Amino acid sequence: MPSIPEATRLDQTTVASLIATDALCQRVRTLFELLDWSVVPESAPDLHHRGHRPHSERAYLKALLLKLSEQLTYCTTLRRYLVEHPLLVLELGFTPVRDPQAPYGFDVERTVPSARWLRYKQQSLDPCLLSALLSATVQALLGEIPGLGETVAFDVTHIYAWVKENNLRAYVANRYDPTHQPAGDPDCHLGVKRSTNKEQADGSTKEVKEYLWGYGSGVATSTDPVYGDVIVAEVTQPFNENDVTYFHPLYVQTVATLGFYPPNLTADAAFDAWYIYERAARHGGIAAIPLNQHGHPTFERDPDGVPCCPIGLRMIPQFPFAHTHGYTALRFRCPLLFPHARNFTCSHPPFATGRGCVKDVNWEPGGQMRVTLDRRSPPYQVVYHQRTSCERVNSHGKEQFGLAHPKVRNQRSVAHLTTLTYILINLKALHRARLTNRLLLRSRLA
Numbered sequence: 088m089p090s091i092p093e094a095t096r097l098d099q100t101t102v103a104s105l106i107a108t109d110a111l112c113q114r115v116r117t118l119f120e121l122l123d124w125s126v127v128p129e130s131a132p133d134l135h136h137r138g139h140r141p142h143s144e145r146a147y148l149k150a151l152l153l154k155l156s157e158q159l160t161y162c163t164t165l166r167r168y169l170v171e172h173p174l175l176v177l178e179l180g181f182t183p184v185r186d187p188q189a190p191y192g193f194d195v196e197r198t199v200p201s202a203r204w205l206r207y208k209q210q211s212l213d214p215c216l217l218s219a220l221l222s223a224t225v226q227a228l229l230g231e232i233p234g235l236g237e238t239v240a241f242d243v244t245h246i247y248a249w250v251k252e253n254n255l256r257a258y259v260a261n262r263y264d265p266t267h268q269p270a271g272d273p274d275c276h277l278g279v280k281r282s283t284n285k286e287q288a289d290g291s292t293k294e295v296k297e298y299l300w301g302y303g304s305g306v307a308t309s310t311d312p313v314y315g316d317v318i319v320a321e322v323t324q325p326f327n328e329n330d331v332t333y334f335h336p337l338y339v340q341t342v343a344t345l346g347f348y349p350p351n352l353t354a355d356a357a358f359d360a361w362y363i364y365e366r367a368a369r370h371g372g373i374a375a376i377p378l379n380q381h382g383h384p385t386f387e388r389d390p391d392g393v394p395c396c397p398i399g400l401r402m403i404p405q406f407p408f409a410h411t412h413g414y415t416a417l418r419f420r421c422p423l424l425f426p427h428a429r430n431f432t433c434s435h436p437p438f439a440t441g442r443g444c445v446k447d448v449n450w451e452p453g454g455q456m457r458v459t460l461d462r463r464s465p466p467y468q469v470v471y472h473q474r475t476s477c478e479r480v481n482s483h484g485k486e487q488f489g490l491a492h493p494k495v496r497n498q499r500s501v502a503h504l505t506t507l508t509y510i511l512i513n514l515k516a517l518h519r520a521r522l523t524n525r526l527l528l529r530s531r532l533a
Contacts, residue, residue: 102191105174112178118156119149121514123223127216142200146180147208148220153179155488155504155511162205169199210500217506222344224513225319229345231520232314238351238372238470239319239341240308241358242477243330244485246323246501247492248275248301263298265327274498275300278326301326302498304490304505305333307341309349310476314520318480318509319344323502330357338366351375353474361414364460365453373460374453375471386446392455394419396444397435407450417450484508 106112127145153175154165169176173195177183181200183193200208229235250271251257261267265277280299284292307320320340322333334354342348350372352363359379367374387395394402402419403426410416421443423431437444449455461467484490488508493501 099192102174102177106178109174109178111172112174115149115153115156115175115178118514118518119152121224121227121517122220122510123227126219126223140182142181144216146182147200147205148212149179150181150205151209151212151503152507152511155507158487158489160489160494161202162209163202165205166199166202170195206495206500209495209503210497212503214502214506217503217510218340221318221321221506221510221513224510224517225317225344227517228314228317228513228520231517231524232311232317235311235314235317236309236319236341236345236347236349238309238353238473239349240310240474240477241305241334241337241352241354242308242474242481243303243305243333243357244481244491245278245280245299245326246302246304246490246505247299248272248501249492249494249496250275250300252300269300272300272496274325274501275302276325276327278303278328299326302501303328303330303333304481304484305330305337306477306480306509307337308476308480310473314523315516316476316480316512317516318513321506321509323498323505325498330355331360331363334358334360334363351470353470355474359457361449361451361454361457363453364456365451368452368456373466373470374456375462375467375474376457378457378462388458390459392448392450392459394446394448396421398433402444402446408447410447410449414449414451414454416447419446419448420444480509480512483512 124145127148129143129145150165150169153159154162157168159165159168169179173191173193176195176198177191177193181198184197186192186194186197189195247253248269248271250269252259252262252269252271263277269275277298277300280297282294282296285295287293303324303326305322305324306318308316308318310316320337322336322340324333348366348370350367350370351374352367352372353375354363356377356379359376359381363376364374386397387399389395389401393404396402400422403422405418405420405425407415407417421433421438423429423433423438424441424443432438433443435444449457462471481490484505488511490505490508493504495501495504
């Protein structure tokens with residue numbers, strides 16, 4: 088806590104005693120003590136700077152975390168809340184403006200930054216600094232939760248932009264025209280929230296899509312049945328990006344934060360891509376993801392991954408080659424024609440041309456795992472069920488911290504609020520983990 092000069096009404100010792108007995112200040116202190124503030128550089132005072140000494144970056148970060156923790160929607164509400172709690176202003180670390188006539192020895196109105204400046208700080212936070220704070224919470228949780236990170240789940244949730252185009256009660260011409268950028272947010276993009284098949288009167292089905300303007304928040308989480316859910320990595324993108332594009336930045340962050348490669352991965356069918364399975368296959372685990380053929384026809388395979396022709400015969404491998412999609416493929420040919428022709432006929436049309444059936448199969452370990460994985464086996468089910476940790480984290484962020492409808496109007500602010508939200512969720516998980524470990528220790532010693 089920064090010191091303030093001796094006041095005529097309350098001295099420094101009395102103010103410190105009041106803060107120590109204030110329930111709100113102590114609750115905030117208990118929460119923020121869990122963060123590793125060493126990753127936030129402490130700004131040194133400029134002796135040649137005239138006027139009021141600027142506030143530290145830590146004070147702004149604590150204030151913005153408090154805004155989410157206390158469910159204060161707007162920066163104007165945050166400022167009013169701080170002005171109404173002068174002791175909390177000192178606890179957060181704001182540099183007080185001396186006023187001997189004020190009850191606590193400083194002018195709280197002049198000390199607390201304006202709402203406009205708080206909005207600016209909310210938008211201009213250093214994303215690397217926020218990522219370091221989130222990573223620090225994961226490092227602390229790794230020391231409390233054994234086996235954390237052995238399975239990592241990936242998911243993407245939607246975030247509504249604060250624009251009238253998302254308000255169905257307001258009339259907007261060309262509401263879902265992707266070429267008409269909403270005036271309220273220059274960074275948001277149009278995307279599909281969900282797609283369903285609606286039955287028509289004649290018995291046919293019609294695909295119905297629900298659109299929204301906004302952003303997507305991708306998260307990587309790990310869970311434990313005793314300690315709960317932990318957010319390992321996060322990234323925010325415009326909502327027009329496909330879910331699978333979130334995987335690479337999330338995976339890189341996950342490995343950098345954990346310090347090791349997670350053996351098992353899980354996600355929904357939108358993440359069904361061979362390179363995701365490749366990460367698990369290379370490190371001795373599995374990727375529990377539902378198979379999604381993306382409209383392509385399926386064909387039978389033997390247990391070792393070798394494809395079968397349309398009449399059920401095992402095809403013959405010919406040669407490997409580098410596929411244009413970035414993987415090593417193996418070409419398989421008709422067993423009735425290769426390595427030499429046999430005295431058999433086949434009704435399949437390619438056989439009559441003398442070329443026979445040809446299949447180019449992804450022969451990378453991940454490509455083979457994708458098509459040979461037994462998705463009814465107990466190991467698959469155990470890993471896949473941990474995917475729900477992402478859904479719980481997303482639900483927590485939306486219901487308790489208003490993540491679904493942030494009241495900001497640009498991508499940087501949305502991304503910063505998302506990271507701050509996940510930092511708070513991890514702080515609460517860290518508090519639970521330490522409390523659980525203390526209780527377990529007491530029960531062992533008893």
